Amino acid sequence: FIENYKYEDYGAGPVNWWALEGDDGLMYFANTSGVLQFDGVNWEVITLDNYVSGRSIAKDDEGIIYVGGEGELGYLAHDEIGKLKYVSLKEKIPEEYRAVTTVWEVDYYQNKIFYRTNNILYVWDGEKFEVLISEEGFHVGQVVNDRYYVRIWGRGLCVLEDGKFNLVPDGERFASRRIYTILPYDEKNLLI
Numbered sequence: 001f002i003e004n005y006k007y008e009d010y011g012a013g014p015v016n017w018w019a020l021e022g023d024d025g026l027m028y029f030a031n032t033s034g035v036l037q038f039d040g041v042n043w044e045v046i047t048l049d050n051y052v053s054g055r056s057i058a059k060d061d062e063g064i065i066y067v068g069g070e071g072e073l074g075y076l077a078h079d080e081i082g083k084l085k086y087v088s089l090k091e092k093i094p095e096e097y098r099a100v101t102t103v104w105e106v107d108y109y110q111n112k113i114f115y116r117t118n119n120i121l122y123v124w125d126g127e128k129f130e131v132l133i134s135e136e137g138f139h140v141g142q143v144v145n146d147r148y149y150v151r152i153w154g155r156g157l158c159v160l161e162d163g164k165f166n167l168v169p170d171g172e173r174f175a176s177r178r179i180y181t182i183l184p185y186d187e188k189n190l191l192i
Helices: none
Strands: 016-021 027-031 034-038 043-046 054-059 065-069 072-078 084-088 105-109 112-116 120-124 129-133 138-144 147-152 156-161 164-167
Touching: 027 065, 034 054, 034 065, 034 084, 043 084, 065 105, 065 112, 105 138, 112 138
Parallel strands: 016 054, 054 105
Antiparallel strands: 016 027, 027 034, 027 054, 034 043, 054 065, 065 072, 072 084, 105 112, 112 120, 120 129, 138 147, 147 156, 156 164
């Protein structure tokens, strides 16, 4: 059975960009009003700093939910009374890179969180950020078969290896052709 909910039903923005099930069995949605939490009956809105839109969410092996939004990146944590709240990580970014734009994707890869914007990949290891820049611009990224792939405008489909983005075989065919998802086909091949 499928039950549809209107945004009036959950009292938040009309657009949900991303969804995942938390380790607590609840559903979480990156929403134009922040992050929605749904227990099957009740909806809760977790606002981001400055009430910006939530665009993407991911969780790590410990079940921590990481959030990317309009000029924001951080995670969800319980406050002193056990309620989830948003915790910004912007102050942990090296100062010259703190002007965060829209975080389109959040991925968990090799025990790190990857926040992807148009030109910067912010890599959080739990203590500090590494900043990877693409002058051409990132289009879409995805972790598949324990490798991080990203399409770079004008270059093509690349894989992150030793801190560098290397073209995959025939990856240049995607230099000007958009990719909307990257999925595992089998252990060696991708479905684009």
